[in-house]
Amino acid sequence: xxxxxxxxxxxxxxxxxxxxxxxxxxxxxxxxxxxxxxxxxxxxxxxxxxxxxxxxxxxxxxxxxxxxxxxxxxxxxxxxxxxxxxxxxxxxxxxxxxxxxxxxxxxxxxxxxxxxxxxxxxxx
Amino acid sequence: xxxxxxxxxxxxxxxxxxxxxxxxxxxxxxxxxxxxxxxxxxxxxxxxxxxxxxxxxxxxxxxxxxxxxxxxxxxxxxxxxxxxxxxxxxxxxxxxxxxxxxxxxxxxxxxxxxxxxxxxxxxxxxxxxxxxxxxxxxxxx
Numbered sequence: 573x574x575x576x577x578x579x580x581x582x583x584x585x586x587x588x589x590x591x592x593x594x595x596x597x598x599x600x601x602x603x604x605x606x607x608x609x610x611x612x613x614x615x616x617x618x619x620x621x622x623x624x625x626x627x628x629x630x631x632x633x634x635x636x637x638x639x640x641x642x643x644x645x646x647x648x649x650x651x652x653x654x655x656x657x658x659x660x661x662x663x664x665x666x667x668x669x670x671x672x673x674x675x676x677x678x679x680x681x682x683x684x685x686x687x688x689x690x691x692x693x694x695x696x
Numbered sequence: 697x698x699x700x701x702x703x704x705x706x707x708x709x710x711x712x713x714x715x716x717x718x719x720x721x722x723x724x725x726x727x728x729x730x731x732x733x734x735x736x737x738x739x740x741x742x743x744x745x746x747x748x749x750x751x752x753x754x755x756x757x758x759x760x761x762x763x764x765x766x767x768x769x770x771x772x773x774x775x776x777x778x779x780x781x782x783x784x785x786x787x788x789x790x791x792x793x794x795x796x797x798x799x800x801x802x803x804x805x806x807x808x809x810x811x812x813x814x815x816x817x818x819x820x821x822x823x824x825x826x827x828x829x830x831x832x833x834x835x836x837x
Contacts, residue, residue, distance in 0.1 A: 592837075593836060593837065595837045596836040596837060631837075634759070635837055637760060637761055638761065638762075638830055638835055641761055641828055641829075641830065642827055642828045642830065642835065643828075
């Protein structure tokens with residue numbers, strides 16, 4: 573006999589799983605648009621996902637350090653308007669190539685005529 | 697600074713070297729007193745001091761970059777610090793205590809070297825699952 577679960581419960585569970593691994597894509601999209609400092613990346617992620625994705629600055633710095641370590645992101649210091657210098661992050665050529673390949677292989681699937689049409693019907 | 701020899705690792709090595717020299721001095725005093733409990737206490741304190749130090753610096757390091765192979769790096773650093781302390785302790789007294797130095801190096805170094813080699817094997821094995829020392833499953837979030 574099926575368990576009576578609410579739509580909210582199920583949605584929360586699905587979204588929690590779905591969001592895992594999404595932060596990288598949004599950070600890369602933010603940096604692909606233009607170089608940004610951490611606060612701007614955070615704002616981009618939260619705005620463009622309509623609040624569905626949030627990230628603490630501390631977590632963001634941690635992932636940026638990892639990306640920098642493996643050579644997909646780099647930064648340059650630039651004087652802040654007030655206060656200390658800011659780190660402006662940008663994708664390296666390797667990072668840009670990684671984003672292109674990832675998008676082509678994983679996100680591009682949603683843009684096939686059949687699936688795109690189906691998704692449009694779902695959200696209409 | 698490259699990713700193998702990092703500032704936290706050098707900090708750990710330097711501190712471990714100082715602790716090891718302190719241990720050597722305390723051990724000599726304990727042996728001179730011929731007190732077995734004191735010798736055991738000094739050795740156990742030394743072990744836990746280095747373990748705690750490694751844990752503390754390692755955790756702070758992981759907040760910056762969570763290297764998956766940090767354990768072996770710390771093991772190697774403490775091995776080198778320990779035997780650097782042995783050499784610093786005994787070499788000034790050479791050649792009078794050269795026999796003693798060899799005994800100490802063989803006595804303390806043999807079993808530890810085997811453990812280090814085994815750990816190195818595990819390090820190489822686990823390295824296949826890393827990119828730049830970072831766990832590939834935790835690289836992208």
